Amino acid sequence: xxxxxxxxxxxxxxxxxxxxxxxxxxxxxxxxxxxxxxxxxxxxxxxxxxxxxxxxxxxxxxxxxxxxxxxxxxxxxxxxxxxxxxxxxxxxxxxxxxxxxxxxxxxxxxxxxxxxxxxxxxxxxxxxxxxxxxxxxxxxxxxxxxxxxxxxxxxxxxxxxxxxxxxxxxxxxxxxxxxxxxxxxxxxxxxxxxxxxxxxxxxxxxxxxxxxxxxxxxxxxxxxx
Ligand code: ADP
Ligand code: ADP
Numbered sequence: 001x002x003x004x005x006x007x008x009x010x011x012x013x014x015x016x017x018x019x020x021x022x023x024x025x026x027x028x029x030x031x032x033x034x035x036x037x038x039x040x041x042x043x044x045x046x047x048x049x050x051x052x053x054x055x056x057x058x059x060x061x062x063x064x065x066x067x068x069x070x071x072x073x074x075x076x077x078x079x080x081x082x083x084x085x086x087x088x089x090x091x092x093x094x095x096x097x098x099x100x101x102x103x104x105x106x107x108x109x110x111x112x113x114x115x116x117x118x119x120x121x122x123x124x125x126x127x128x129x130x131x132x133x134x135x136x137x138x139x140x141x142x143x144x145x146x147x148x149x150x151x152x153x154x155x156x157x158x159x160x161x162x163x164x165x166x167x168x169x170x171x172x173x174x175x176x177x178x179x180x181x182x183x184x185x186x187x188x189x190x191x192x193x194x195x196x197x198x199x200x201x202x203x204x205x206x207x208x209x210x211x212x213x214x215x216x217x218x219x220x221x222x223x224x225x
Pocket of ligand 1 (some may be wrong): 013015
């Protein structure tokens, strides 16, 4: 389960936009940065890896799983923080996490409570756990997003443009949280911010107009741009 292998993935939307053109990537355990400008195809790639969208051609393998067909199996291993995710504004973080934990299969109440409390501590939301999510700042919402993505010990975590719209202090906090995730887990971080990748990732790819331009470690790769 320690590699995600994407081979010749292509996607053209019904409006004719070619969002992915023959994308191939080898993504190991640790933090992997997918860097590219708006419209590059990052979200399309992330949603496809997250089993939320079909590709026209190509394959994605996670360990021995075929991601594009074995969706239920992949979803059990997956933590996903989409670019824009809906929160229930009148629900507290604690209650929503508890509900999401039920959906993830944590049916034992005691066990679930322990998991939820641990995640609230980890994401620094414990003190505001009873507040309604509608009153959260952007940074708090993103940290809640990480908490929900971490339910049920994912082996693959997908984080789509997490720091867009965060102020520097919130971004820093979020970076500290993300940097703890990479052990024994594949974490894919999509972003248009070069420093996100420099500060957090051990491997990266640059994508533009649906094509992978470069892959490697951030220090060498970013220098070539
Ligand atoms: P598909 O080609 O996969 O069938 P569609 O063209 O039917 O996709 O669009 C799916 C959804 O994405 C629709 O709800 C559509 O409004 C929305 N959508 C269309 N164009 C864009 C765009 N440029 N960026 C983001 N979403 C879009
Ligand atoms: P990024 O996440 O890098 O901004 P996207 O994957 O969202 O890139 O978009 C890649 C290209 O595909 C863009 O030109 C975008 O407008 C287009 N696109 C994205 N989603 C849809 C959709 N559902 N229907 C049609 N076009 C889309």
